[in-house]
Amino acid sequence: MASNKRMKGVSVTLPVYTYNFATPLTGKKANDSDHTHKWTVGFKGFHGDLSFCIKKVVFRLHDTYANPVRTIEEPPFELHETGWGEFEVLVKVYFHPSANEKAAQLYHHIRLHPYQDDPSGGPWPKDKPVTCFLYDELVFNEPTEVFYQILADNNVAGSSGLPLRKYTGKDYALPPFSVQMEQEELDRLEKAQREVNQQILQLRQRKLALEQEKIN
Numbered sequence: 626m627a628s629n630k631r632m633k634g635v636s637v638t639l640p641v642y643t644y645n646f647a648t649p650l651t652g653k654k655a656n657d658s659d660h661t662h663k664w665t666v667g668f669k670g671f672h673g674d675l676s677f678c679i680k681k682v683v684f685r686l687h688d689t690y691a692n693p694v695r696t697i698e699e700p701p702f703e704l705h706e707t708g709w710g711e712f713e714v715l716v717k718v719y720f721h722p723s724a725n726e727k728a729a730q731l732y733h734h735i736r737l738h739p740y741q742d743d744p745s746g747g748p749w750p751k752d753k754p755v756t757c758f759l760y761d762e763l764v765f766n767e768p769t770e771v772f773y774q775i776l777a778d779n780n781v782a783g784s785s786g787l788p789l790r791k792y793t794g795k796d797y798a799l800p801p802f803s804v805q806m807e808q809e810e811l812d813r814l815e816k817a818q819r820e821v822n823q824q825i826l827q828l829r830q831r832k833l834a835l836e837q838e839k840i841n
């Protein structure tokens with residue numbers, strides 16, 4: 626029978642991401658206030674609906690908002706707003722009491738503007754949402770037996786839930802993260818490490834040669 630005893634040496638990682646989508650306001654809405662964009666900010670995992678372990682998500686907006694603290698108690702854990710500037714949102718994730726876990730704090734930078742041309746080469750289309758996805762992980766160190774069982778029942782223990790292949794479709798609302806993307810990043814890091822090691826070796830040899838020259 627699972628209990629509230631903590632599982633020594635066990636750690637479970639839940640990959641998650643925060644996101645935002647933004648589009649410029651048009652027509653009357655744009656003229657009636659100094660707000661320039663409508664946007665959505667949210668929090669999700671890769672294992673589908675996370676309400677089995679998450680009780681609520683609190684988004685703390687910039688102090689220029691009248692009520693900066695917004696609580697979302699049900700999935701999708703997302704919030705729709707309008708505004709004029711980019712800023713960092715504090716995303717506080719609260720777990721069900723049965724999890725016996727402290728709230729987790731993540732940060733998401735709300736992006737409103739495209740900082741690059743469209744991947745097709747032309748300027749960013751006016752009505753195309755600007756998106757920002759940030760990957761993060763919730764790590765449960767020594768979870769209670771009860772919580773571990775809940776995580777296992779929802780396929781979290783032992784699987785990252787990340788899609789295997791890179792996402793190449795057109796749905797702007799889907800995050801780009803995948804096992805393939807992670808592997809490509811690891812390959813890039815390994816290649817860079819090899820190059821740096823090579824340069825260190827060459828510099829050492831050069832230093833040695835110069836020292837020899839000095840002695841002779």
Ligand code: SLL
Binds near residue numbers: 689690691708709711
């Ligand atoms: C900036 N550092 O200066 C940022 C702050 C704050 C954005 C951006 C508030 C909307 C409202 C709003 O959009 N704040 O007034 O209700 O760009």
